[in-house]
Amino acid sequence: MTTVWGYDDFDAHEAVHFVTDEASGLRAVIALHSTHLGPAAGGTRFWHYAKDEAAVTDALRLSRGMSYKNAMAGLPLGGGKTVILADEAKTKTPEMLAAFGRAVNRLGGAYVTAEDVGMSVEDMIAISHHTDFVAGLPVEEGAQVGGDPGPHTALGVFLGLKAAVKRKLGKDTLDGLHIAIQGAGSVASHLARHAVEEGARLSIADVNTARVEALSSETGATIVAPADILFLEADVVSPCALGAILNEDTIAKLNTPIIAGAANNQLAHKEDGQRLDARGILYAPDYVINAGGIINVSTEYLKDGGPELVRQRIEGIPGRLDQIWEESEASGRDPAAVADAMAKRLIGRA
Structure with a gap:
C-alpha cells in the first residue's frame, strides 16, 4: 500500500x-x-x-x-x-x-x-456560509474586486501568449495568426474573445458539444475533434482544459512553435519541458501565465488593493515570462526548469 x-x-x-x-x-x-x-x-x-x-x-x-504560482506572482500566499x-x-x-x-x-x-x-x-x-476562508465571491456593495476569477486568468494568458508570439515569431499582434485552443470553458472562452478581437483565426475543441458550438458561433472558430486539437498546424497551441497533456508521445506530434495556455500542470513529467525545448517549441510555464485568477482572488481576500492593482499585477505576467525565457536561453535549461528553480528560491526550498 x-x-x-x-x-x-x-x-x-x-x-x-x-x-x-x-x-x-x-x-x-x-x-x-x-x-x-x-x-x-x-x-x-x-x-x-x-x-x-x-x-x-x-x-x-x-x-x-x-505554491509556485503565488510565489512567482509576488503574492503573500502559500x-x-x-x-x-x-x-x-x-x-x-x-x-x-x-x-x-x-x-x-x-x-x-x-x-x-x-x-x-x-x-x-x-x-x-x-x-x-460555513467558513470565512473562501474567496471568489461576488463583488459586494462597496467592494472593488471579487467574483469569477476566470476572466482575470484569461487576460493574463492572453498577455502572456502575446509575449510568446513576440519572442518566437517577432510579431506584436495576433492578427492573422492561427490559435488552437483546447477547451471551451470560462477561461478558454474569454481567451478566445480576446484573440478574435485582435484578428486571430481560431480552432477550438471541447468534450462538451453544446459549449464548444456556442463559442464557435460567437467567435467564428473552427470546431476540431478533442483528439486532434493539440496536433493542428498552428502558430500557438493553447491548452485550457485539464493537465498532463504534454508527454513524450504528444510532444513528438506537435505542429506548433508555441505552447501557451491556461491549464494547470500541462507537463506530464519534468522531462517533458526538456522535450519541448529540444524541439524548439517555446513553452510558457503554466503557473506563471495563468496567475491572473489567483491575483484577483488574492486582492479580494487580503483587501490590499483595487482593480488597478489587479490589472497592474496581471500586466506583470509577460515580464516574468520574458525573464524566464531569457534565463533559459542563457543557461541552456528549459523554461519549465528555470521557472521551478525561481519559485523554489522564493518559497525557501532552493
Whole structure:
C-alpha cells in the first residue's frame, strides 16, 4: 500500500488532509504544499476520478503548482488545493458543500479556497456560509474586486501568449495568426474573445458539444475533434482544459512553435519541458501565465488593493515570462526548469 509520502508528486507537503463526511457523501483531499509566504491558497476542483490514487496525485500536483504560482506572482500566499471526489454523475449537493465548508473552517485559516474546475461562484457562496476562508465571491456593495476569477486568468494568458508570439515569431499582434485552443470553458472562452478581437483565426475543441458550438458561433472558430486539437498546424497551441497533456508521445506530434495556455500542470513529467525545448517549441510555464485568477482572488481576500492593482499585477505576467525565457536561453535549461528553480528560491526550498 502506497502512503502519501510514497507518491511521486509528494514534495515535502506540509499537510495532506483526507476529508470524509458520510452524511453528505463528501470525500475530499486538501493538500497544503507551503505556507512559507502566507496561508495556502488555491481553488477546489470537483471531479470524477477513476481511482482514488489519481485524486491524491492531482491534489499534490495542483497544490505544489499553487505554491509556485503565488510565489512567482509576488503574492503573500502559500500554495494549497482541494479535490472533491465526485461520483460518475458528478452529483453535488448543498449538504456536501456545507460539509466541505466546515472542513476548511477547521483548518483555521491555514488554507483559503476558491473556484476551480467543476465549481462555481454559487458554490463559493454556499461554502462561505460555513467558513470565512473562501474567496471568489461576488463583488459586494462597496467592494472593488471579487467574483469569477476566470476572466482575470484569461487576460493574463492572453498577455502572456502575446509575449510568446513576440519572442518566437517577432510579431506584436495576433492578427492573422492561427490559435488552437483546447477547451471551451470560462477561461478558454474569454481567451478566445480576446484573440478574435485582435484578428486571430481560431480552432477550438471541447468534450462538451453544446459549449464548444456556442463559442464557435460567437467567435467564428473552427470546431476540431478533442483528439486532434493539440496536433493542428498552428502558430500557438493553447491548452485550457485539464493537465498532463504534454508527454513524450504528444510532444513528438506537435505542429506548433508555441505552447501557451491556461491549464494547470500541462507537463506530464519534468522531462517533458526538456522535450519541448529540444524541439524548439517555446513553452510558457503554466503557473506563471495563468496567475491572473489567483491575483484577483488574492486582492479580494487580503483587501490590499483595487482593480488597478489587479490589472497592474496581471500586466506583470509577460515580464516574468520574458525573464524566464531569457534565463533559459542563457543557461541552456528549459523554461519549465528555470521557472521551478525561481519559485523554489522564493518559497525557501532552493
